[in-house]
Amino acid sequence: MNQALSGKVAVITGGNQGIGLAIARAMAGAGASLAIAARTAKSLGSVADEIKGLGVDCLAVPCDVRDAYSTDTMSSQVLEHFGKVDVVVANAGIAGAIRPMHEITYEEWRDCVTTDLDGVYLTFRRFIPPMIELGEGGSLIALSSMTGKRPLPERTPYCAAKLGVVGLVRSLALELGPHQIRVNSVCPGAVAGERLDRIVRQNAQSLGISEEESMRQFSDPSALKRPTTAEEVAAACVFLAGDASSGITGEDMNVSAGLVMY
Numbered sequence: 001m002n003q004a005l006s007g008k009v010a011v012i013t014g015g016n017q018g019i020g021l022a023i024a025r026a027m028a029g030a031g032a033s034l035a036i037a038a039r040t041a042k043s044l045g046s047v048a049d050e051i052k053g054l055g056v057d058c059l060a061v062p063c064d065v066r067d068a069y070s071t072d073t074m075s076s077q078v079l080e081h082f083g084k085v086d087v088v089v090a091n092a093g094i095a096g097a098i099r100p101m102h103e104i105t106y107e108e109w110r111d112c113v114t115t116d117l118d119g120v121y122l123t124f125r126r127f128i129p130p131m132i133e134l135g136e137g138g139s140l141i142a143l144s145s146m147t148g149k150r151p152l153p154e155r156t157p158y159c160a161a162k163l164g165v166v167g168l169v170r171s172l173a174l175e176l177g178p179h180q181i182r183v184n185s186v187c188p189g190a191v192a193g194e195r196l197d198r199i200v201r202q203n204a205q206s207l208g209i210s211e212e213e214s215m216r217q218f219s220d221p222s223a224l225k226r227p228t229t230a231e232e233v234a235a236a237c238v239f240l241a242g243d244a245s246s247g248i249t250g251e252d253m254n255v256s257a258g259l260v261m262y
Contacts, residue, residue, distance in 0.1 A: 014092030065119030173250030189256025223258025
């Protein structure tokens with residue numbers, strides 16, 4: 001078994017499904033103890049039981065990353081339970097409305113930007129002082145998107161938020177570099193799963209095309225001619241969390257099957 005993260009404590013928001021669940025499984029498989037947080041508390045217990053079955057400690061904490069009180073409470077519970085945190089993965093996010101910008105309501109805009117950008121800030125901020133105080137460095141990882149690096153029509157709130165994540169990560173990497181705390185983002189392409197299926201359906205309805213044609217718009221332009229997988233994104237996160245990436249900070253790592261190469 002890969003033990004690249006043995007002895008480390010990792011926090012993963014949105015860790016109960018999709019990419020977040022894949023990250024939790026991969027980090028637990030690499031030996032990390034985990035705290036998983038999610039707004040939907042119902043499934044957290046079963047996920048925590050699964051992770052514990054891999055032989056590591058796992059704390060399940062309900063948390064809404066849009067709310068400062070909720071994220072502050074989550075961080076306090078995690079630090080009280082483990083005594084330290086080495087890795088924080090700000091993964092929780094939503095797809096947002098898929099329509100021309102002038103048809104998107106302000107409430108829809110705010111919900112997407114608050115979840116996908118403010119949520120990263122709120123997730124990271126309370127873990128940084130204990131990391132600095134401990135003096136052992138650390139790794140902060142934010143999930144951005146290929147959509148934060150290239151335009152995509154009818155996805156303006158999501159695109160704005162994810163590009164904002166890239167800027168946040170680069171600036172924070174400079175702030176925390178003297179403390180040997182690394183800050184990076186992972187930019188997935190179209191990731192196979194329920195969320196992509198839902199986006200494909202919405203995109204098809206919006207453009208008046210078939211779902212098959214809509215899926216081809218996401219997969220065919222990539223070098224590998226396919227979507228990526230949640231496990232591939234998780235592997236990138238494990239790499240950025242571990243000592244093998246000790247010289248990497250301020251980067252936005254693409255996991256897009258070659259759809260984005262910059």
